[in-house]
Amino acid sequence: MERQTVYDITIKLLEARKFQELKAILQEMNPADIAGIFEEAEEKDILLLYRLLPKELASETFAYIDSEQQEKLIMAFSDKEIRDVLDELFLDDTVAIIEEMPANVVSRILRNADSETRDKINELLHYPKDSAGSIMTPEYVYLDKGMTVKQSFEKIRKVGVVKETIYTCYVTEQRKLVGVVSILDLLTADPETHIADIMETNVISVGTHEDKETVAALFSKYDMLAIPVVDGENRIVGIVTVDDAIDVMQEETTEDIEKMAALVPSDKPYFRTGIFETFKKRIPWLMLLMISATFTGIIITSFEEKLSSMVVLTAFIPMLMDTGGNAGSQASVTVIRGLSVGDIRIKDIFRILWKEFRVSILCGVALAAANIVKMLLVDRLLLNNSDVTATVAVVVSLTLVVAVFAAKLIGCTLPILAKKIGFDPAVMASPFITTLVDALSLIAYFQIASAFLIV
Amino acid sequence: MERQTVYDITIKLLEARKFQELKAILQEMNPADIAGIFEEAEEKDILLLYRLLPKELASETFAYIDSEQQEKLIMAFSDKEIRDVLDELFLDDTVAIIEEMPANVVSRILRNADSETRDKINELLHYPKDSAGSIMTPEYVYLDKGMTVKQSFEKIRKVGVVKETIYTCYVTEQRKLVGVVSILDLLTADPETHIADIMETNVISVGTHEDKETVAALFSKYDMLAIPVVDGENRIVGIVTVDDAIDVMQEETTEDIEKMAALVPSDKPYFRTGIFETFKKRIPWLMLLMISATFTGIIITSFEEKLSSMVVLTAFIPMLMDTGGNAGSQASVTVIRGLSVGDIRIKDIFRILWKEFRVSILCGVALAAANIVKMLLVDRLLLNNSDVTATVAVVVSLTLVVAVFAAKLIGCTLPILAKKIGFDPAVMASPFITTLVDALSLIAYFQIASAFLIV
Numbered sequence: 001m002e003r004q005t006v007y008d009i010t011i012k013l014l015e016a017r018k019f020q021e022l023k024a025i026l027q028e029m030n031p032a033d034i035a036g037i038f039e040e041a042e043e044k045d046i047l048l049l050y051r052l053l054p055k056e057l058a059s060e061t062f063a064y065i066d067s068e069q070q071e072k073l074i075m076a077f078s079d080k081e082i083r084d085v086l087d088e089l090f091l092d093d094t095v096a097i098i099e100e101m102p103a104n105v106v107s108r109i110l111r112n113a114d115s116e117t118r119d120k121i122n123e124l125l126h127y128p129k130d131s132a133g134s135i136m137t138p139e140y141v142y143l144d145k146g147m148t149v150k151q152s153f154e155k156i157r158k159v160g161v162v163k164e165t166i167y168t169c170y171v172t173e174q175r176k177l178v179g180v181v182s183i184l185d186l187l188t189a190d191p192e193t194h195i196a197d198i199m200e201t202n203v204i205s206v207g208t209h210e211d212k213e214t215v216a217a218l219f220s221k222y223d224m225l226a227i228p229v230v231d232g233e234n235r236i237v238g239i240v241t242v243d244d245a246i247d248v249m250q251e252e253t254t255e256d257i258e259k260m261a262a263l264v265p266s267d268k269p270y271f272r273t274g275i276f277e278t279f280k281k282r283i284p285w286l287m288l289l290m291i292s293a294t295f296t297g298i299i300i301t302s303f304e305e306k307l308s309s310m311v312v313l314t315a316f317i318p319m320l321m322d323t324g325g326n327a328g329s330q331a332s333v334t335v336i337r338g339l340s341v342g343d344i345r346i347k348d349i350f351r352i353l354w355k356e357f358r359v360s361i362l363c364g365v366a367l368a369a370a371n372i373v374k375m376l377l378v379d380r381l382l383l384n385n386s387d388v389t390a391t392v393a394v395v396v397s398l399t400l401v402v403a404v405f406a407a408k409l410i411g412c413t414l415p416i417l418a419k420k421i422g423f424d425p426a427v428m429a430s431p432f433i434t435t436l437v438d439a440l441s442l443i444a445y446f447q448i449a450s451a452f453l454i455v
Numbered sequence: 456m457e458r459q460t461v462y463d464i465t466i467k468l469l470e471a472r473k474f475q476e477l478k479a480i481l482q483e484m485n486p487a488d489i490a491g492i493f494e495e496a497e498e499k500d501i502l503l504l505y506r507l508l509p510k511e512l513a514s515e516t517f518a519y520i521d522s523e524q525q526e527k528l529i530m531a532f533s534d535k536e537i538r539d540v541l542d543e544l545f546l547d548d549t550v551a552i553i554e555e556m557p558a559n560v561v562s563r564i565l566r567n568a569d570s571e572t573r574d575k576i577n578e579l580l581h582y583p584k585d586s587a588g589s590i591m592t593p594e595y596v597y598l599d600k601g602m603t604v605k606q607s608f609e610k611i612r613k614v615g616v617v618k619e620t621i622y623t624c625y626v627t628e629q630r631k632l633v634g635v636v637s638i639l640d641l642l643t644a645d646p647e648t649h650i651a652d653i654m655e656t657n658v659i660s661v662g663t664h665e666d667k668e669t670v671a672a673l674f675s676k677y678d679m680l681a682i683p684v685v686d687g688e689n690r691i692v693g694i695v696t697v698d699d700a701i702d703v704m705q706e707e708t709t710e711d712i713e714k715m716a717a718l719v720p721s722d723k724p725y726f727r728t729g730i731f732e733t734f735k736k737r738i739p740w741l742m743l744l745m746i747s748a749t750f751t752g753i754i755i756t757s758f759e760e761k762l763s764s765m766v767v768l769t770a771f772i773p774m775l776m777d778t779g780g781n782a783g784s785q786a787s788v789t790v791i792r793g794l795s796v797g798d799i800r801i802k803d804i805f806r807i808l809w810k811e812f813r814v815s816i817l818c819g820v821a822l823a824a825a826n827i828v829k830m831l832l833v834d835r836l837l838l839n840n841s842d843v844t845a846t847v848a849v850v851v852s853l854t855l856v857v858a859v860f861a862a863k864l865i866g867c868t869l870p871i872l873a874k875k876i877g878f879d880p881a882v883m884a885s886p887f888i889t890t891l892v893d894a895l896s897l898i899a900y901f902q903i904a905s906a907f908l909i910v
Contacts, residue, residue: 028657032677153642160639167622167638167680183622183638184615187608202483220705222487223698225622225680242697243678246704250675253708254792257715261788261884262781269798270789275810279817282785286859289781290822293774294833300770301840308766315755317769318776318893319748325780326717326744326886330737333716334725337709343724355730362734367745378749385756404741429716431781438773 059088136238331411360408490519514543591693786866
């Protein structure tokens with residue numbers, strides 16, 4: 001609420017061209033909040049707005065604004081402004097920006113970088129997409145094993161300001177990572193102590209080609225602020241910081257959720273994905289699931305003769321399908337999320353089956369009981385549908401029990417099996433399971449109907 | 456892989472009672488990894504395993520093991536062991552543990568805490584569930600505005616070791632929060648400088664009653680390592696650290712995913728939720744959605760007469776329902792996630808409708824074309840079903856276009872409307888939308904069929 005008021009005021013000042021007042025307000029604001037004003041501002045005003053900011057604040061703000069506006073700004077910037085931004089940004093942020101930009105913008109950026117920065121950027125761009133190397137920054141503090149605490153502080157004072165974090169320092173011996181030491185350890189140690197004597201040697205590190213999702217998971221497991229990245233010979237080449245790990249976690253969650261909803265995952269925000277691109281993310285699963293519904297069609301067709309003499313049965317097909325689908329998606333999504341946060345492991349499958357077995361009986365019986373009452377009171381009495389007999393109500397309710405039972409067991413099993421054979425469990429969410437459960441429920445429905453009703 | 460090998464070796468040593476070797480290995484391990492061994496160990500061995508650890512490592516490990524085992528350990532501990540753990544744990548971790556424990560365990564813990572700790576624990580337990588106060592720790596470093604840098608370092612050296620983070624120090628004046636200063640600022644400043652001259656006064660803080668989800672979102676927005684929590688008079692009472700914010704993010708995501716899958720959210724892991732409790736989380740939505748399927752029943756019943764003369768139409772009902780449901784859930788889940796990560800705002804609704812409108816036409820037409828081919832080649836020719844005429848194929852395909860169109864537009868609109876009126880958009884995911892789209896598609900199906908087929 002309060003933040004929105006500040007936005008409104010700044011936008012009004014901008015539109016009224018009251019630059020002095022605006023400047024005074026902006027100077028007191030946080031870069032992330034100023035980025036929010038850029039989002040609200042009109043396109044023609046963003047360069048103007050940017051130029052109202054003091055140099056350092058401007059560059060910090062640049063890292064927070066969205067990539068569409070970053071692109072526009074870079075194309076409008078003077079060469080000096082580009083250099084100022086590059087000086088101020090951490091290298092991993094620069095690389096993240098470059099990865100989102102079209103080629104002409106990238107070349108403008110690289111042309112203005114000094115040769116050392118350009119080399120480092122190119123090196124980072126070289127790591128595979130989604131690897132630890134692609135999200136790390138080479139800006140960390142390293143100390144030599146033989147240094148004293150006093151020498152270490154001198155080094156930190158000298159180089160610390162341009163490093164992304166100084167809170168953990170990495171100890172190297174012939175460029176190999178041999179330990180870590182925290183600022184707190186340094187502060188509480190005697191100035192003449194050698195680093196080798198106070199460093200922690202049990203270092204958690206990752207390789208440059210490690211999947212960034214695995215790296216992010218280490219942060220939540222070990223509660224770290226940064227993790228060192230090493231090459232094949234255990235030489236430290238960079239660090240991944242916790243703020244980037246948080247971004248990765250959010251991206252990965254989005255990907256999981258998309259897979260569960262039968263979407264091909266996209267790594268671009270909604271409005272940056274074109275119509276045809278969006279279509280391509282959605283059509284594969286829609287098509288596959290539509291074609292696989294041929295089976296339900298075949299099942300119904302084979303009972304067509306019986307159905308034509310008992311059309312009342314048709315009225316409950318959608319309800320049976322939807323309930324089965326919902327019951328299955330409850331189980332599968334629970335298991336998929338449990339696998340992804342580590343509450344559930346592959347070897348738990350029998351415990352899960354036993355639990356879902358009992359839950360499905362409870363759910364099935366409760367739904368069946370409610371359904372009998374509902375069919376006899378609402379469908380038969382209230383809606384006056386004399387075809388809905390007690391026997392029909394029993395047939396539908398028995399099918400419900402079977403459908404819920406099958407849905408829960410299939411729903412909890414498939415994600416675990418997928419994980420076991422190395423597939424992503426998230427694909428085994430509702431849409432896939434619905435198709436299977438639909439077919440099973442229909443077979444049960446017609447078999448039960450044949451047994452109970454003389455058709 | 457490697458980590459699993461270490462687990463296997465330690466478990467084997469434990470079972471073979473080779474305590475000396477086991478002890479040597481454990482000492483070199485990280486507490487989070489040792490906690491993994493506890494998960495694999497047999498219940499009768501966990502106290503034994505715990506007692507093999509050096510005191511400090513034991514307490515650190517305790518914070519990482521799961522609550523079921525923590526409970527067993529506390530009941531098996533000597534009073535001294537409980538005190539050792541309490542001494543070592545950060546207060547917010549202690550509070551998090553206490554919140555999971557039954558009353559008899561809680562009283563054992565509180566009985567062994569010294570009176571100061573007990574008061575602080577009680578104070579923290581007093582904050583509302585899900586508030587900033589409930590996840591904060593009172594263990595932060597605060598400095599007085601008038602201190603010099605040199606005095607500040609003396610204070611940090613003295614108290615730092617028992618504080619959860621020293622990397623950001625909070626500056627107070629008459630207990631009110633007036634600024635922050637980072638360790639890096641202190642290190643690079645002259646020792647005689649006053650804190651007031653180097654502190655950052657634009658402080659981002661939250662109130663004790665702020666929702667913890669909002670607090671977590673601030674971390675990813677501002678890239679912070681800790682955020683100060685203040686009372687109604689702007690007096691700092693604690694800090695929330697980034698590791699706890701990550702846990703909150705994960706919990707909130709799980710909650711969103713559960714809501715999308717028609718589950719009542721649970722805050723307990725899968726295996727800690729009892730059968731009846733799981734049933735209660737699942738039955739409300741299943742019941743509601745089942746009852747709401749009465750509408751699809753009514754629609755089918757009202758076309759019963761026509762259906763009985765064209766039973767072939769029944770065979771395609773499940774396919775139409777499922778495709779509509781899938782198309783709707785694609786749109787709704789995309790919008791729900793976009794809203795939650797901030798890519799999409801309420802005011803974007805018309806941009807979204809326009810985009811989904813075009814995407815739905817593309818998807819609908821592609822599916823319809825594929826369906827005509829499939830019905831004529833597979834259903835008519837291959838499966839030899841002479842009831843599937845070209846006209847029937849056209850009727851089904853036209854319905855597909857309408858169903859996908861309705862599903863996409865409803866799917867993208869409902870979550871935004873929900874947010875607009877203050878509901879959680881996540882509830883407007885596939886199950887809810889499926890029920891609506893089912894009814895609309897059936898009406899379209901029968902209207903189109905009546906128009907094209909003389910029935």
